[in-house]
């Protein structure tokens with residue numbers, strides 16, 4: 421079996437930086453989620469370095485098919501970074517529709533739950549593995565999320581999911597952690613907040629290095645952590 425690292429949300433801004441980071445390692449990178457195209461990944465990283473897995477990440481069936489495919493291709497996933505997620509907000513709770521509430525829980529919590537359920541059995545069986553969930557500063561400091569209650573609640577719930585799951589997996593040696601970025605320096609954020617000081621934000625490549633550390637053996641004694649990665653945003 422060859423070693424593989426799986427990135428969920430691989431078609432997004434942070435996800436692409438994570439794929440680029442782990443494509444430099446000796447593991448095959450499984451790029452999972454919407455918007456991943458094998459030909460584009462091959463052109464960037466070389467044939468055989470990545471496996472594109474277009475997938476609805478909240479679908480148990482989709483994950484089952486992916487896990488079967490990885491077994492057929494003799495890839496053992498011993499690291500994963502769950503970077504799928506999204507943000508909707510801009511109104512107080514009383515004006516936040518059910519659609520916003522459900523979409524935040526779906527994209528930030530349900531994708532995490534279904535991804536963990538799909539990935540953990542293989543890692544627990546091998547008694548080896550490390551998973552990092554990308555939560556948010558909003559999970560640790562929800563009082564700064566006025567106007568984005570659904571987002572903050574979904575990220576806080578995802579963090580609780582990770583920390584309780586970490587406790588369940590601890591004895592097996594499988595580790596589960598969360599990183600909490602402040603604003604990430606993405607093209608979408610630059611165009612939404614053109615007057616902001618981008619130098620205070622967190623670069624995707626910097627987050628990829630933090631995730632790389634948590635997946636590595638150097639972090640062998642860290643599980644259940646919620647690691648702030650706030651860049652130059654004051655605490």
Ligand SMILES: NC(=O)c1ccc[n+]([C@@H]2O[C@H](COP(=O)([O-])OP(=O)(O)OC[C@H]3O[C@@H](n4cnc5c(N)ncnc54)[C@H](OP(=O)(O)O)[C@@H]3O)[C@@H](O)[C@H]2O)c1
Pocket residue numbers: 428429430431432433434435452453454455475476477478502503504505506507527531554555556557600601602603604605606609
């Ligand atoms: N950007 C920030 O400032 C910031 C700050 C703190 C935390 N975060 C978190 O960091 C992570 C990455 O953020 P980002 O800015 O890179 O977001 P992004 O560019 O929107 O990337 C997210 C990716 O996940 C995919 N995705 C979401 N739900 C999916 C599903 N159910 N099935 C398949 N694919 C799905 C999206 O596909 P579609 O585009 O097709 O939906 C997109 O490719 C997210 O968890 C986000 O909440 C971001």
